[in-house]
Amino acid sequence: MTKLSIRDIEARLSSITDEQDPFLRELSRDERKGVALLLEKWNKARLGAEKMKAKFSEMAVFEKKARQQGYKLIAGTDEAGRGPLAGPVAAAAVILPEDFFLPGLDDSKKLTAKKREEHEQIIKRSAISFSVCLIGPEEIDELNIYQASIKAMKAAIAGLSPLPDYVLADAVKLDMPFPSEAIIKGDAKSISIAAASILAKNERDRFMKKIAEQYPAYGFEKNMGYGTKEHMEAIAKFGITPHHRKSFAPVKQAEK
Structure with missing residues (x-):
């Protein structure tokens, strides 16, 4: 064959997904080191894509099981922000269509901020609902963080339209007017819960970045309200803000 440039080969490889493609066999006979490196890169990417596809299929088992039982609208719900000293606890609920596919979907804590944002756009664009x-610090202090998290998840589910006929929740059993299932570490085991974890995490992060503009000394845009050294030093120097959880020990002690 007429030898293509390395750049042309790279461009053509970007559109090939079938490992039996004749072009790959032709490239295997090309003795140029650059071509060999491109083939190695292509194979690595293919194996990575297959791994992500297998992971996604594994994470869709709970949804598939619910559909086999006759349920159609399966919601996943999760919360973000139980541990911080400041800011709200966030919860999200998501109903995904049966044909939804998003390779690389995972627990929000395992993803970079950029990847979470990319996934969020796809989830919101694809979701049925x-x-x-x-839920802010005042209610957290009044209810306790566990109950506030449950309230947030229930409110997120109630905000779905249409409402679900089955709910998958991360770790907690929810008292709902429809069947629900608690899955330990569900954000890494269910695509619906993972999607909810991403929406909850992103929404909360945006909130913390917004209040950071009003309270720049606390570093909320970086620590998201967690008790980092910078955050604790700011509390010691400037006291607490209206966004701090007064029932949490480090904040309670700082008030004394």
Whole structure:
């Protein structure tokens, strides 16, 4: 064959997904080191894509099981922000269509901020319905963080339209007017819960970045309200803000 440039080969490889493609066999006979490196890169990417596809299929098992039982609208719900000293707890609920596919979908904590944002756009564009709820520090202090998290998840589910006929929740059993299932570490085991974890995490992060503009000393845009050294030093120097959780020990002690 007429030898293509390395750049042309790279461009053509970007559109090939079939490992039996004749072009790959032709390239295997090309003795140029650059071509060999491109083939190695292509194979690595293919194996990575297959791994992500297998992971996604594994994470869709709970949804598939629910559909086999006759349920159609399966929601996943998760929360973000139980541990921080400041800011709201966020919860999201998502109903994904049966044909939804997003390779690389995973627990929000395992993804970079950029990847979470990319996934969020795809989830919101593809979802049958999604809803997010924030519960602030006053209610957290009044209810306790566990109950506030449950309230946020229930509110997120109630905000779905249409409402689900089955709910998959991360770790907690929810008292709902429809069947629900609690999955330990569900954000890494269910595509619906993983999608909800991403929406909840992103919504909360945006909130913390917004209040950071009003309270720049606390570094909320970086620590998201967690008790980092910078955050604790700011509390010691400037006291607490209206966004701090007064029932949390480090904040309670700082008030004394």
